[in-house]
Amino acid sequence: MGKEHILVVGPSWVGDMVMAQSLFKILKARPSKPDIDVIAPPWSAPIIERMPEISNRIELNVNHGEFGLKKRFSLGKHLKQYQYSQAIVLPRSLKAALTPFFASIPTRTGFLGEMRYGLLNDIRLFDKKKLDQTVKRFATLGLPANQALGEIPKPSLNIDPKNQQKLVEQLKLSDKPAIALLPGAEYGPAKQWPLDYYRELAKRILDSGKQVWILGSNKDKPAGDTIVESLGEHAINLCGETSLADAIDLLASAEHCVSNDSGLMHVAAAVNTPVIAIYGSSSPDFTPPLTERAQIQYKNLDCSPCFKRECPLGHLNCLKTITVDDIASQLPL
DSSP states (O other), rough: OOOEEEEOOOOOOOOHHHTTTHHHHHTSSSSSOOEEEEEEEEHHHHTTTTOOSSSSEOOOOOOOTTOOOOHHHHHHHGGGGOOOSSEEEOOOOOOOGGHHTTEEEOOOESSOTTTBBTSSSEEEEEEEEOOSSHHHEEEEEEOOOOOOOOOOOOOOOOOOOHHHHHHHHHHTTOSEEEEEEOOOOTTTGGGOOEEEEEHHHHHHHTTTTEEEEEOOOOOGGHHHHHHHHHSSSSSOTTTTTSSSSHHHHHHHOOOOEEEEHHHHHHHHHTTTTTTTOOOSSSOOOSSSSEEESSSEEEEOOOTTTOSSSSTTSSOOOOHTSOOOOHHHHHSSS
């Protein structure tokens, strides 16, 4: 019998993909030290490349929300040749379970949901109370059905020192200590600390003799412009100027990071940078940064967490009551 070969159907969000590394570490710790392949969207390549547990990333070319039956069937038939011993399906949708079924993988593990009987044959009950964090939900699928979760290994992405140095030169970054601000949140504005608060915080960081890096996607560029406007050369908006791989290495270079509950917050935690994590509509109990070096800012108001994209009450008090002083007092300024 050859080496154990496992296929994981990965999640669709940056933060979830980072947290999935805890599962990959649990799988790799098996006595057989299995090879692990991951079905994952194209954007995830820079993250997966920084996870030494993963052998191959397999691309499923479907758009977000697309059912894509033919594509899933075709990929499943292609993967049959690799003779996987087990598939672990992290998303709880029916469509996510199709490819391992079409690949005839003998053990297909995942949670009960969306009528996946038959598609999965190692079905686990989804206990929301016991599995009260995303990382626990991922990690438990790497264990036998009757085994209790022990200590969960934390994500730890590899860093590329050569790329770090190249970025300093390319982006003309100062050698001052840098504090990274991450003002974006893909999910929606109910997770975004106000930009004028970020701007005031940036001023205080600059006054302390440090530099400020604003990191995020191209969508976050206007927010970054708002924060750094007329603050001088040491306040740098890098949103849209860097790839995800670059963001990983820059976050690892930063002295500290202040972030909304976002994918990049989980990246910062996984490169061991101290994180101040700001929670509004979401809960630090559910998706905390998986690091010992995190400080949580969360007011736990009666109306939160609501898990809404926009504040249903229209006041955003869950975020506005977290003051600049609250954050600045936790930074090395």
